[in-house]
Amino acid sequence: MSDFVLKRVVALLLPFVQMFGLYVIFHGHLSPGGSFSGGIIVGLGMIAFSLVFGLEKGSEKLTERTTTLIESFGTLWYGAMGLVGVLRGSSFLMNKGSGVPLGEPGKLYSGGLILLITLGVGLKVASTMVTLFNALMEEED
Amino acid sequence: MATAISENLPVLLVVMLLSTAYILPVLTRVRRFRLVEIFSILALCLTLVGGAYLAKEVLHNGSFHYQVGGWPAPWGIELVINSLTGLFLITIGFVTIPIMLYASADLVEEVGSRQRAIWFMTLFLLLTAALTGLAVTGDMFNVFVMVEVASIASVAIVSARNDAASVEATFKYLMLATIGSGFVMLGIGFLYILTGNLNMGFIQHELSTTWQNYPTALWMGMSFFMVGFGVKSALFPLHVWLPDAHSTAITPASAMLSSLAIKGYIIALLKVFYMAVGAQIILALPITNILLVLGMVAIIAGALFALAQDELKRRLAFSTVSQVGYIFLGIGLGTVQGLGGSLMHILSHAITKALLFLAAGSIVKYTGESKISEMAGVGYQMPVTVGVFTVGALSMVGIPLFSGFVSKWQLLLGSLQAGNYLAVLVLVLGSLLAAAYLLPVVKVAFFQKPEEKPLYGEAAYVQLVAMLFLAVLIILVGTFPGALLELAQQAARTLLGLEVLL
Numbered sequence: 001m002s003d004f005v006l007k008r009v010v011a012l013l014l015p016f017v018q019m020f021g022l023y024v025i026f027h028g029h030l031s032p033g034g035s036f037s038g039g040i041i042v043g044l045g046m047i048a049f050s051l052v053f054g055l056e057k058g059s060e061k062l063t064e065r066t067t068t069l070i071e072s073f074g075t076l077w078y079g080a081m082g083l084v085g086v087l088r089g090s091s092f093l094m095n096k097g098s099g100v101p102l103g104e105p106g107k108l109y110s111g112g113l114i115l116l117i118t119l120g121v122g123l124k125v126a127s128t129m130v131t132l133f134n135a136l137m138e139e140e141d
Numbered sequence: 142m143a144t145a146i147s148e149n150l151p152v153l154l155v156v157m158l159l160s161t162a163y164i165l166p167v168l169t170r171v172r173r174f175r176l177v178e179i180f181s182i183l184a185l186c187l188t189l190v191g192g193a194y195l196a197k198e199v200l201h202n203g204s205f206h207y208q209v210g211g212w213p214a215p216w217g218i219e220l221v222i223n224s225l226t227g228l229f230l231i232t233i234g235f236v237t238i239p240i241m242l243y244a245s246a247d248l249v250e251e252v253g254s255r256q257r258a259i260w261f262m263t264l265f266l267l268l269t270a271a272l273t274g275l276a277v278t279g280d281m282f283n284v285f286v287m288v289e290v291a292s293i294a295s296v297a298i299v300s301a302r303n304d305a306a307s308v309e310a311t312f313k314y315l316m317l318a319t320i321g322s323g324f325v326m327l328g329i330g331f332l333y334i335l336t337g338n339l340n341m342g343f344i345q346h347e348l349s350t351t352w353q354n355y356p357t358a359l360w361m362g363m364s365f366f367m368v369g370f371g372v373k374s375a376l377f378p379l380h381v382w383l384p385d386a387h388s389t390a391i392t393p394a395s396a397m398l399s400s401l402a403i404k405g406y407i408i409a410l411l412k413v414f415y416m417a418v419g420a421q422i423i424l425a426l427p428i429t430n431i432l433l434v435l436g437m438v439a440i441i442a443g444a445l446f447a448l449a450q451d452e453l454k455r456r457l458a459f460s461t462v463s464q465v466g467y468i469f470l471g472i473g474l475g476t477v478q479g480l481g482g483s484l485m486h487i488l489s490h491a492i493t494k495a496l497l498f499l500a501a502g503s504i505v506k507y508t509g510e511s512k513i514s515e516m517a518g519v520g521y522q523m524p525v526t527v528g529v530f531t532v533g534a535l536s537m538v539g540i541p542l543f544s545g546f547v548s549k550w551q552l553l554l555g556s557l558q559a560g561n562y563l564a565v566l567v568l569v570l571g572s573l574l575a576a577a578y579l580l581p582v583v584k585v586a587f588f589q590k591p592e593e594k595p596l597y598g599e600a601a602y603v604q605l606v607a608m609l610f611l612a613v614l615i616i617l618v619g620t621f622p623g624a625l626l627e628l629a630q631q632a633a634r635t636l637l638g639l640e641v642l643l
Contacts, residue, residue, distance in 0.1 A: 091207070
């Protein structure tokens with residue numbers, strides 16, 4: 001594909017798409033959305049890049065190795081956040097009870113560990129979207 | 142630290158297995174592949190240790206609950222650890238460690254590349270984690286999530302070899318497993334509509350007072366569960382995916398699926414029936430009678446199908462259909478003796494079938510023959526492999542001193558106590574048929590002279606260790622079943638509500 005307009009538009013839009021995805025991830029506990037929908041938006045940004053600029057360029061930007069690393073990191077990050085409670089002597093995934101400050105209601109940081117956990121899940125979902133897309137595209141060869 | 146671990150052990154086991162599964166894909170660049178394999182075996186060993194610890198706790202101090210996130214029951218997710226959990230965790234440990242050990246010898250060669258081998262191990266550990274989750278959970282939606290993870294992982298490991306036959310089997314399995322999941326989901330929906338709860342204890346509490354107002358709706362929900370879990374655990378008329386999937390997968394995958402994966406769904410079914418709905422309601426509905434009849438049909442039909450197969454792995458796959466019938470027969474009896482027997486059979490069939498599949502896989506791989514009729518004299522070349530196969534076959538038939546005897550004896554006693562002489566007849570006939578379809582393999586391998594001079598040897602050293610481990614386990618469980626049998630019977634009493642521990 002060598003469509004100039006398409007490439008320019010996507011290049012202009014992508015930062016905003018990614019930004020919006022991150023916004024949805026980080027505001028999961030305040031507004032509709034969350035790590036799944038936000039992660040999918042971030043992942044779709046990457047897929048749009050691959051569709052317009054070609055698979056090779058896409059996998060140059062985000063290699064298979066990187067997506068694997070992000071995917072594993074997201075899951076392990078979730079587990080690690082759960083272990084905070086265990087290490088503080090309370091239960092797995094415990095938030096306030098394990099001494100994490102909850103922050104002010106209504107502000108961005110107002111859910112204790114929830115913000116950090118959704119970050120991990122969002123990363124995992126985003127990289128899984130890219131992996132699924134790449135796997136389906138490779139099938140056609 | 143030690144108390145933090147022991148208090149949170151139920152959830153930590155699942156988290157540990159999941160984390161290990163997700164660390165593995167990062168390790169593709171580790172130069173010595175052996176280290177990756179040792180790492181994953183270590184995680185499985187920790188599961189066995191943790192499971193044994195939980196079983197000991199339950200046996201001495203009774204069941205206990207664990208609240209994830211510190212949220213009490215109707216709001217948070219609750220884990221219930223009882224003797225059923227302990228027994229199944231021990232089974233998982235017993236079976237997965239030798240299978241992983243066996244796989245480590247030639248996994249890269251079997252699946253094609255190091256990358257694929259790591260994916261296989263990730264899926265294997267995910268499946269183990271999901272089964273562990275099924276064992277500990279006390280929440281209906283958690284059951285569904287774990288069932289889905291287990292289904293997807295087990296469907297995917299069937300296709301590990303990536304040849305035409307296994308991909309076809311995978312597709313068949315995927316379709317039927319998805320239909321099964323749909324039915325399970327519908328069943329959960331029914332329970333949720335009727336009670337407004339997803340927590341098993343709360344569902345039981347709610348139903349115990351109100352179920353007579355809507356018996357038809359409840360009966361329908363139960364039928365959905367029966368069909369859904371029936372497909373997944375290969376109950377006789379719904380077993381069509383099993384022979385293909387279990388005979389075309391690579392050896393460790395077939396061993397894992399046939400011995401453990403289908404048992405996970407039976408455990409889930411038992412949890413739904415006895416922990417969520419409650420023994421009184423289940424025994425008042427005609428569910429157990431249906432399971433009893435289906436179990437009896439499965440025993441005979443599975444064994445007859447097995448007799449008709451000439452391919453060794455297919456014969457073993459149909460034998461699984463027959464043995465699942467034993468488990469459902471015990472559940473159908475609805476007595477402590479019967480249910481205890483079928484829980485014991487879950488364990489003894491798991492170790493026996495794992496051993497049989499591993500040995501059969503070695504025989505097929507090293508001789509290059511997959512048909513029983515062409516295995517004449519294999520025993521001269523691979524005495525240890527065929528020897529442990531004999532141990533497995535004798536245990537499957539139910540000869541005393543092997544683990545199969547313990548569970549079949551319990552089932553027989555249960556049937557006699559219930560006064561169900563047809564079940565007694567079917568059990569004995571099933572054992573005779575098991576002898577008819579497994580012992581000819583031994584006879585052909587040991588007592589027929591090979592025609593030409595073959596050029597193969599014994600299986601790899603590590604694989605022999607794994608198979609010998611299982612063989613010793615079968616004999617140990619068969620000779621000293623004490624603690625495990627007690628655990629199984631305590632689990633049966635707990636499930637039937639005779640021991641207020643839930």
